Amino acid sequence: MSHFPGLFNYWIVIFLMMAGFYVVISQGNLVKKIIGLSLFQASAFILYISEANVDGGHVPILEEGITLYSNPLPHVLILTAIVVSVSTTAVGLALIVRIKETYGTVEEDELQEIDNAQDEADTPDQKQQIAEEKEI
């Protein structure tokens, strides 16, 4: 099993994990970050499913004459993890929609600039001014 082809699944897992992680870190666009995050999570799913494989094992459906089955438990676990992943993605995208509505951008560096400007504006003397601007 320790040859390269035998561990093919795990190489895919590592590749997907690193690719997803890299996208989360390097991309400034929030939507791309969420895509990276999904990719990162998907790699964990493949890890579980690969684990469940038993050499020569049959699909885990009870049938006459078959004694060796693949392990069904990780599949079930991963169904739960997929639900978690989908809901995280949904919440993330919903947040992005609201960020777009209130900030008018989904680029991380621009968001940071706007936030920084607002942080500075929160100092006492300019407070009044900001309050007036908001009313307009």
Next chain:
Amino acid sequence: MSLSLHLPVLVILLPLMASPLCILIDRARASWLITLIASLLSFYCSVLLLQQVQITGTISYELGGWQPPWGIEYRIDLLSAFMLILVTGLATLVLLFARYSVEQEISKLRIVPFYATLLLAIAGLTGICVSGDVFNVFVFLEISSIASYTLISMGRDRRALNAAFKYLVMGTIGATFILIGIGFLYMHTGTLNMQDLAGRLPALYDNRTIRAGFAFITVGIGLKLALFPLHLWLPNAYTYAPSVVSALLAATATKVAVYMLLRFLLNIFSLDFSLDAMPLDLILIALGSTAIISASLVAIFQVNLKRLLAYSSVAQLGYIALAIGLANHSGLTAAMLHIFNHALMKGALFLSLGAMVYKLGDAELHSSQGLIRHMPLTSVSILVGGLSLIGIPGTAGFISKWYMIQATLELGLWPLALIILAGSVLAVIYIWKIVESIFFQSPPSTVAVHEAPVSMIVPMAILAAANIYFGLNTHLTVDLADSASTLLVMGGGQ
């Protein structure tokens, strides 16, 4: 068939079931009441559970009647019961406080979903404390985390959205790390039950997969716990979240992550492996010390009080990490005491700030000038929380720091004792900044406000009084923490 047999699951079911109920009824006032009652009942169940555990020892509950290790087991030992009381008790107090604060800070349309999400967060947090199955812990962790992302994003300031998004990205990376780690453990042991894992892992301690799994889980929990270099999501999230959410999360969410860390390090793995064979003790001590000093220094320069307290939270979590890193019995006792006491002080402080935001509109340092004239009770509660944060004798904060220093001296590590003291000195500086502004500055002439409503004062006063009570009468907390850490040190969760 008495109901008391089902307490372990009732603690979680009450908030979980109340959540859709809120949405169905769809009335703001009613959903507040439902949330309050659900968390109060859940608190009552936790108190009963603690009594049961103290009499009969660890309780094992078979979910759905399936025997462990095949079925999911809920396992409640002293530490779980302790954490349950902390989470549900603080949730109840925060909810008592919540009514007016939420009505003011959250737009009318969102109040009902807000309470429904809050209940989900509480259900997730309690679930982590009772579950005896590692995958189940992951699921509950994500229930509470996703609920917290949503809750934080409901803050009034638009920066809350950005903060929530950052928390979501980092939190999800942490959760996936934990998932991968659990996968590695399952790969070699073929079990997810904590008891089973604890039994099968020792034979595999030299296995590289198990070690990788251990590393993944520790880093993942570190992200959720806001351990020093992984804390970047925390300050903004606490600053811009609605006051009620800041109070609840600061008091409970990170504490539950610490609980998870203790469970994984000491029960599933053993003390000898995680803090001796692996270099984690050194890492925790180093990161903890850095957190204490650097986060306290940053806190000194903050002008927004919520952000100041958020940085101080990072420092306090540093104390807890350091105490765990000491890897001896008194260190763990100190860590558990600080989990409890820090929840009390941050609860009191964040609730007081919530009252201040309710009356003054923000929690900036300059708005707090002369607060004592308008809101004496709130000011006193901030003072008591602050003193406890510093660790003045007679407050709860003193007790945990005292035990922590004792634990360092037991090992002859006096430089660490100095770091703990230095952290307290830095705390004096940032708390003094607040106290000076509240008590000794004259209020701006334009402001004319009165004390917050009674429903806000009462929970604040209870928490402030608890800070003093647990500082003077230490029997309850110290005994509990002491026996819980004895259980942990023995390992295996027997």
